[in-house]
Amino acid sequence: MHKSQLMDAQSEMLMPISDPVPGKAKTAGKRRARSWSSWLPYLFIAPWLIGFLAFTVGPLLYSLYMSFFDWPLMGGERFVGLQNYQRVLFQDDDFWEALGVTARFALLYVPTHLAASLGLALLLNRRCLGEGLFRTIFYLPSMLSGVALVSIWSWIYSREYGLLNYALALLGLPAVDWLGSPDWAMSAVVIASLWSLGGTMLVFLAGLKGISVELYEAAEMSGVSKLKQFTHITLPLLSPVILFNLVTTLIAAFQQLTMALLLTGGGPMKSTYMLAMYIYDTAFKYFDMGYAAAMSWLMFALILLLSASVMRFSSLWVFYENEVKSEAPADRSAT
Amino acid sequence: MISLAARSRRLAFYSLMLLLVLAFAAPLYWTLLTALKAKSELYAWPPIWWPAEPRWGNFVEAWTAQPFAVFLSNSLWVALLSTIGQIFSSSLVAYGFARFDFKGRNALFMIVLGSMMIPWDVSMIPLYMEFNALGWINTLKPLIVPSFFAAPFFIFLLRQFISSIPRELDEAARMDGANAWQIYWRIHLPLMAPALVLVGTFQFLGSWNDYLGPLIFLNDQSLYTLALGLAQFKGLHSNNVTAIAAMTVLLCLPPLLLFFLAQRHIMDGATSAAVKG
Amino acid sequence: AESQLLRFATWDGSESLLIQQRIAAAFEARHPGVKVQMEAYGGGYNQKLSAAFGAKNPPDVMYMWNFPQYQRVLEPLDDYLARDARIDRSDFVPGLFRFATVGDADGKTQRIYGVPAGFTAQVIYYNKDMFDHAGLAYPQEGWSWDDLRRMAIQLRKPATKAFGFGLDVNPDPYDFQSYLWSAGGRMLGPDGVSVQGHLNGAPSKAMFAMLLALLQQDVAATLGLGDGRNQRQMFTSDKVAMLLDGAAFRVELAQDGKRYGVVGLPSFQGRPAQSVVSVSALAMARESKQKALAWDFIQFFSSAEAVRLRSNDLPVLLSVAAQQGLQDDPLVRPFYAMVESMKETPAHLLNPRWMRAQDVVRDAIQEVFLSKQGDSGAILDRAAIKAERKLR
Amino acid sequence: MANLSLRGLRKSYGTVDVLKGIDLEIADREFVCFLGPSGCGKSTLLRCIAGLEAMQSGELMIGGLRMNEVPPAERDLAMVFQNYALYPHMTVRKNLSFGLSLRRFSKAEIDSRIIEAARMLQLEALLERKPKQLSGGQRQRVAIGRAIVRNPRVFLFDEPLSNLDAALRENTRAELARLHKALQATMIYVTHDQVEAMTLADKVVVLNQGRIAQVGRPLELYHSPADLFVAGFIGTPRMNFLPAQALATLQALLQGLLPLELHGAAQTLGIRPEHIRLLAAEDSAAHIQARVHGVERLGAQSMVHLSAGPDQNLTVCVDGGQLVRSGDAVGLQFDLEHVHVFGADGRALPRRLSPAVQRALAQ
Amino acid sequence: MANLSLRGLRKSYGTVDVLKGIDLEIADREFVCFLGPSGCGKSTLLRCIAGLEAMQSGELMIGGLRMNEVPPAERDLAMVFQNYALYPHMTVRKNLSFGLSLRRFSKAEIDSRIIEAARMLQLEALLERKPKQLSGGQRQRVAIGRAIVRNPRVFLFDEPLSNLDAALRENTRAELARLHKALQATMIYVTHDQVEAMTLADKVVVLNQGRIAQVGRPLELYHSPADLFVAGFIGTPRMNFLPAQALATLQALLQGLLPLELHGAAQTLGIRPEHIRLLAAEDSAAHIQARVHGVERLGAQSMVHLSAGPDQNLTVCVDGGQLVRSGDAVGLQFDLEHVHVFGADGRALPRRLSPAVQRALAQ
Numbered sequence A: 001m002h003k004s005q006l007m008d009a010q011s012e013m014l015m016p017i018s019d020p021v022p023g024k025a026k027t028a029g030k031r032r033a034r035s036w037s038s039w040l041p042y043l044f045i046a047p048w049l050i051g052f053l054a055f056t057v058g059p060l061l062y063s064l065y066m067s068f069f070d071w072p073l074m075g076g077e078r079f080v081g082l083q084n085y086q087r088v089l090f091q092d093d094d095f096w097e098a099l100g101v102t103a104r105f106a107l108l109y110v111p112t113h114l115a116a117s118l119g120l121a122l123l124l125n126r127r128c129l130g131e132g133l134f135r136t137i138f139y140l141p142s143m144l145s146g147v148a149l150v151s152i153w154s155w156i157y158s159r160e161y162g163l164l165n166y167a168l169a170l171l172g173l174p175a176v177d178w179l180g181s182p183d184w185a186m187s188a189v190v191i192a193s194l195w196s197l198g199g200t201m202l203v204f205l206a207g208l209k210g211i212s213v214e215l216y217e218a219a220e221m222s223g224v225s226k227l228k229q230f231t232h233i234t235l236p237l238l239s240p241v242i243l244f245n246l247v248t249t250l251i252a253a254f255q256q257l258t259m260a261l262l263l264t265g266g267g268p269m270k271s272t273y274m275l276a277m278y279i280y281d282t283a284f285k286y287f288d289m290g291y292a293a294a295m296s297w298l299m300f301a302l303i304l305l306l307s308a309s310v311m312r313f314s315s316l317w318v319f320y321e322n323e324v325k326s327e328a329p330a331d332r333s334a335t
Numbered sequence B: 001m002i003s004l005a006a007r008s009r010r011l012a013f014y015s016l017m018l019l020l021v022l023a024f025a026a027p028l029y030w031t032l033l034t035a036l037k038a039k040s041e042l043y044a045w046p047p048i049w050w051p052a053e054p055r056w057g058n059f060v061e062a063w064t065a066q067p068f069a070v071f072l073s074n075s076l077w078v079a080l081l082s083t084i085g086q087i088f089s090s091s092l093v094a095y096g097f098a099r100f101d102f103k104g105r106n107a108l109f110m111i112v113l114g115s116m117m118i119p120w121d122v123s124m125i126p127l128y129m130e131f132n133a134l135g136w137i138n139t140l141k142p143l144i145v146p147s148f149f150a151a152p153f154f155i156f157l158l159r160q161f162i163s164s165i166p167r168e169l170d171e172a173a174r175m176d177g178a179n180a181w182q183i184y185w186r187i188h189l190p191l192m193a194p195a196l197v198l199v200g201t202f203q204f205l206g207s208w209n210d211y212l213g214p215l216i217f218l219n220d221q222s223l224y225t226l227a228l229g230l231a232q233f234k235g236l237h238s239n240n241v242t243a244i245a246a247m248t249v250l251l252c253l254p255p256l257l258l259f260f261l262a263q264r265h266i267m268d269g270a271t272s273a274a275v276k277g
Numbered sequence C: 001a002e003s004q005l006l007r008f009a010t011w012d013g014s015e016s017l018l019i020q021q022r023i024a025a026a027f028e029a030r031h032p033g034v035k036v037q038m039e040a041y042g043g044g045y046n047q048k049l050s051a052a053f054g055a056k057n058p059p060d061v062m063y064m065w066n067f068p069q070y071q072r073v074l075e076p077l078d079d080y081l082a083r084d085a086r087i088d089r090s091d092f093v094p095g096l097f098r099f100a101t102v103g104d105a106d107g108k109t110q111r112i113y114g115v116p117a118g119f120t121a122q123v124i125y126y127n128k129d130m131f132d133h134a135g136l137a138y139p140q141e142g143w144s145w146d147d148l149r150r151m152a153i154q155l156r157k158p159a160t161k162a163f164g165f166g167l168d169v170n171p172d173p174y175d176f177q178s179y180l181w182s183a184g185g186r187m188l189g190p191d192g193v194s195v196q197g198h199l200n201g202a203p204s205k206a207m208f209a210m211l212l213a214l215l216q217q218d219v220a221a222t223l224g225l226g227d228g229r230n231q232r233q234m235f236t237s238d239k240v241a242m243l244l245d246g247a248a249f250r251v252e253l254a255q256d257g258k259r260y261g262v263v264g265l266p267s268f269q270g271r272p273a274q275s276v277v278s279v280s281a282l283a284m285a286r287e288s289k290q291k292a293l294a295w296d297f298i299q300f301f302s303s304a305e306a307v308r309l310r311s312n313d314l315p316v317l318l319s320v321a322a323q324q325g326l327q328d329d330p331l332v333r334p335f336y337a338m339v340e341s342m343k344e345t346p347a348h349l350l351n352p353r354w355m356r357a358q359d360v361v362r363d364a365i366q367e368v369f370l371s372k373q374g375d376s377g378a379i380l381d382r383a384a385i386k387a388e389r390k391l392r
Numbered sequence D, E: 001m002a003n004l005s006l007r008g009l010r011k012s013y014g015t016v017d018v019l020k021g022i023d024l025e026i027a028d029r030e031f032v033c034f035l036g037p038s039g040c041g042k043s044t045l046l047r048c049i050a051g052l053e054a055m056q057s058g059e060l061m062i063g064g065l066r067m068n069e070v071p072p073a074e075r076d077l078a079m080v081f082q083n084y085a086l087y088p089h090m091t092v093r094k095n096l097s098f099g100l101s102l103r104r105f106s107k108a109e110i111d112s113r114i115i116e117a118a119r120m121l122q123l124e125a126l127l128e129r130k131p132k133q134l135s136g137g138q139r140q141r142v143a144i145g146r147a148i149v150r151n152p153r154v155f156l157f158d159e160p161l162s163n164l165d166a167a168l169r170e171n172t173r174a175e176l177a178r179l180h181k182a183l184q185a186t187m188i189y190v191t192h193d194q195v196e197a198m199t200l201a202d203k204v205v206v207l208n209q210g211r212i213a214q215v216g217r218p219l220e221l222y223h224s225p226a227d228l229f230v231a232g233f234i235g236t237p238r239m240n241f242l243p244a245q246a247l248a249t250l251q252a253l254l255q256g257l258l259p260l261e262l263h264g265a266a267q268t269l270g271i272r273p274e275h276i277r278l279l280a281a282e283d284s285a286a287h288i289q290a291r292v293h294g295v296e297r298l299g300a301q302s303m304v305h306l307s308a309g310p311d312q313n314l315t316v317c318v319d320g321g322q323l324v325r326s327g328d329a330v331g332l333q334f335d336l337e338h339v340h341v342f343g344a345d346g347r348a349l350p351r352r353l354s355p356a357v358q359r360a361l362a363q
């Protein structure tokens, strides 16, 4: 399959289609075509490539460079080699603590977020009256800027005057100190973050819309229950989208900043103090840029590792419609 | 006509939807409520669901407190241009990654994914320096131009979507004499419509609500975007809740409207009936 | 004349920003060809400023409070002050310049890096309506925490969820220093390195215990979390009768037409109360290309004319305050009194690395007040050790 | 019991009326073929029966029970979709077993059914492939397989053999016939292949533009088409039509065919290509004269295209061995017992059936 | 000039060898049909010619130029895909015009071509619909239309008529034949319908498991199949095969057919259903005796299934009017000039062709 794709690519061209022309012109055209076509894919990805080189690589390398310095931002950097990394890994309890909190958050957030947004997408995928309105409303919280969301949530979570405790009281349940108790704060942040699942939900929805109705019809005819249709048709065919959402949600979980920063400020008692916030504080509160850069790079490596392993195992469960896995082991090198 | 079971199923479905609507609309409703309240009503207990006398004037007051009209036009420029840029550049790149096999493709794609994970904090200052060197600081360029160079998130998203467009369509177009560009432009772009609506929505909202970018790259107030204007309006010391709520409501109206108009393009079966089998 | 652009960064928004724009306009009127570019960074002030400094593209003049942190990139102003006859340091509220004064790297020479533009001390605001409703007399200067506690108990109304006093359990540790100082404690020793024996000294612990008791006995509302974050609104909407706050709150209350009074901080165990003072000052970037003009602006900003315009701030100039009769205004007098009460030095002026340790203190404060069942003494002991480590 | 009964079934897509009132009875265990031009509504009718498409009005009964509101899954039908609708992510084996594994069949039972279906459809070697790795005909066979492993009360086949080669088609056709006998299920079968319809069906339903044109046993349609449409549609090559008035000789022919009172009504004569004999030009037995303008040789037979006058084209089917050339002038002799007569409204006029035809129909 | 020449073309998917060395010459303006069982590689071969599939080895020349590296767009071919591959987001009109507008045809030219194609395929009323709103046959017609509006040097049709009804198919077939004449393009046509192959093709290529089994003019394949596979594959119902040794009478028959020296090699006799006559049982002209075990009535003809011994099943094609019943005992008379003889390796032994057959082949 690898080879055939390669050939496909090679024969794609960006030249106007000429009429059949006599031999000589043809060969010339052919040569031009071949050199063109080997460049062609790069032309398509050029926007990213250029942008990446222009706006990402430089700053990235610079931050790597910074991570080898004691860099107090306000002047006077000093080369310290690997000291920053050593300090992060071996001397900084706060880093590990924040990492633990982040992991806890990710563990709570990623599955619930994915499940909830998939669930909503499934509901929205039904033809029904006012579906556009439903879509819009479910997406609403995602449209609010972080600041607005946070003030809303502090109102909802307020121990004394909060809506949530009001509701609990109506149900005869005791009030919960959502943001004031280290036991609840994490759940509070997770729940609040969940409210903005609109984006993920829409991605799922668009994915669902791409699954041919006929497959469900066929399954329906075979008497396959809705649940089995979901597990055996929807999930596999949605798997590329699930993978996308999984990876991006994972990344988002690790980079989570706004909600916790604004809602709890990392507290109470650091129960929601996550890695991204620690890096943020180190950079913009303590002005310790070198150290922040080192932590950033470690976090980057960590996320990369996680995502890479997710991607790696994805071949076991992700089904790509257009990529048939060939039995030949020799061909397995290509995706 | 409709059986009892079907009817009760439908009833259950709509009740569930209604419940969810309540849950999801609550935030904005509360914001609206806050915007209409008098300050003394903010902490009324038990909660009130509609202010005794709604103060629509709060909106006018909030709007005129700052040159929000200027901010609005800046925001629109930034959001619209970057949305256009993002839609085209990302789909182009995604198409490149999805439909070609070329040397280093997998490695490059891993880099695309990887660059999604770069923590923003530390590359911000070097980026600032770079834009400064380009003379872009205190212009809208840093907020617009990078979107013309495809964001990893969207590349990844679109690539996943392209992977479900039947290759037979590419082949048919090739037979019809379309070159790679035309296949992208005439076949893939329209077929990606649902996903492009997402890209557009996300990018528009991202630009619209972006606070950090404008904060860092803009100095002059006449260039501020709404989100920055709002944050700055909030200030460090004052906490004018009603005005902020009013501005928040105003701020999310344009994206709301746009989204409502765009979402109908997230329709089903974009590629069904394309091929048999 | 060629037009000159002066960049001026401020963290203010709303009305204060408008006032500053008016000052800038007045300055421009006086300096033809000069345009003052107001850069209002709002809540992102620190981040924006650090990025701008980091990229060596800072504004010429900026609001500043944490001088030790920014010291290296700021222009020392001693010479300007010395040379400029327009500025009379003795007219400034005493003690304010101390906040803009930082020791050099060698630790010997002390230099001034900013000219004060605003200040506040902490006082107790009380809600006259709530007091009247409860039939209570208003607090008087020279009162004590016991008085406060008694009043609070009487003001407490569980039905409407109204409290007599609100305690910020998630405070800026800087502000929290008022409590500790009033008890004879502090966060950081005068040597700038020892936290142990101070944060967890007996006076500090006593203060913590007293405050914790207020919460535990449901006398004080827990502020600083949830919508307690908007503590001022809670005061305005009659949920909290007494609130510790700075001068800016006056402006909001005046706008809302709220009936309120202010009184100095209560004394603890017979000691005179002490408040921290927060000072904002104008500073000049060391990298500025137009230092003369920048200085002119700074000077103008602190001139009587500008100070009068800045009606949202307490006047930094005694002469202006006197002119406006503020020293006699019962709603202002306590601020000046509390400024004078300050004997201690805020921790951040003692050690430029304090910000790191400060977060440890913040966590400790939260832990004491939120864990509630925990042994506050032990918490403070642990925090002191950790904070000290951060300072090294 | 799986008899179906459709009453007044209507269906439209937006403004496009597709089914315009279908009334049809299908007996239990009957094998019914739907025939009709492309786009006439066959698939739609099937989908309505399956319950995949809601009808605008009308009633559908299966086994005497109203089915309109019953979801497809509960109707106990299996369907082969015209465009297969294979599960792209499942192997052929999974595609086949998917519907079974959910009904808690034992592993052994499932396997044996799959093996049986795979054998019958010659899919044994392909069981582990995914649909993308199959040829068009192979995919179609998987689609058939998926239906037959299910063993339902009613089968719905939508052009199930269209992509198979002749040999395989013949085979599969035979297997389906065998299956029909063995399973005792009702089968509804859409096809464009008349041989299929003729050989398989107990009853053929001819549809035209959303209406039923005729229902009858296969030979009935062949020998007594109800109208011009059915006459022209059934039989390949198609029936030749001649205006009754055009040629005096034809007028004379009517004598033996129709009751006298109907002679005036006769508008069109129809005669199938296989019922015309080619004679030498001017042979006195010839009914009309014509000139050959084309010959298609199919091996066993040849199709001779002739013209008998302006706009009077005919096709005649002759033995493959017979020698005809383009340009030849020939005489045509009509097999009188196979001449059809149609009125002005296009409906067939009642003609006398010869004993041979009567016998054929009686069989 | 659009003659094609394929040399040693090989193609495999992973470990599946699909084309195992194809050598084929197609002349300019020739109409070539590919026939072969499902899955034998017809579509793959077409895709290789189109350039959509890279071949593992071999060479493809069009008009004398090597095409292996030339992209599809430049080969000047049009293709009808077996699975249509319609652009789902375009209306029928846009689907048809897409290829033309890419080549910058004038608006008027595009319109006139579309109108012409729509007329020919009876798509006029559907031009503004999207593929989703079409029936299966209508989609297929759009796919055909998309190719023919293009007017290329070479057409590739992959089972283009499989979903059309008989009448429409006949029509379209005729139009394609006309088109072929008018456009003077080379046409390559995959079909399972032998009538199509026979009527349309100048040359038929029979494929079997990735190899070419025989190439020849249609009647050549019918009358002189090269081997058992082709003999069995061409002609419906399929040829009857009898072991040459099984019946003494058959041995005797060989006399007239084969040179003496080959008699020993003869392993299998083949005789088509249409070349057997049904006689009364024990009629002395009968070559063998058999018993009817099934009759399929198709109208004009009936298929009689007989058994002449254990595992000796035959099919005979008789006139539709002839009266036969299951269980009848009959005699079978073989038309000797149509008996085929095959050796042990399955290849046909050179038989003497009767003058009639020779004439037919010469035409």
Ligand SMILES: Nc1ncnc2c1ncn2[C@@H]1O[C@H](COP(=O)(O)OP(=O)(O)OP(=O)(O)O)[C@@H](O)[C@H]1O
Binding pocket: A324, D132, D133, D134, D135, D136, D137, D138, D163, E013, E014, E016, E018, E036, E037, E038, E039, E040, E041, E042, E043, E044, E045, E082
């Ligand atoms: N991607 C693939 N991987 C493995 N085998 C494949 C793949 N695609 C096709 N094949 C096999 O190649 C063979 C030839 O396929 P092709 O589509 O050419 O058949 P065909 O002659 O067109 O058959 P049909 O008449 O059924 O369409 C088939 O046996 C098929 O199973």
Ligand SMILES: Nc1ncnc2c1ncn2[C@@H]1O[C@H](COP(=O)(O)OP(=O)(O)OP(=O)(O)O)[C@@H](O)[C@H]1O
Binding pocket: D013, D014, D016, D018, D036, D037, D038, D039, D040, D041, D042, D043, D044, D045, D082, E132, E133, E134, E135, E136, E137, E138, E163
């Ligand atoms: N979604 C739709 N919107 C509008 N018209 C439709 C839609 N689906 C089908 N049709 C039309 O309904 C008619 C009947 O379609 P149907 O698929 O039942 O035809 P069919 O008899 O199966 O034809 P074929 O033999 O070509 O498969 C067709 O004319 C078709 O164009």
Ligand SMILES: [Mg+2]
Binding pocket: D042, D043, D044, D082, D158, E135, E136, E137
């Ligand atoms: Mg159909």
Ligand SMILES: [Mg+2]
Binding pocket: D135, D136, D137, E042, E043, E044, E082, E158
């Ligand atoms: Mg094929």
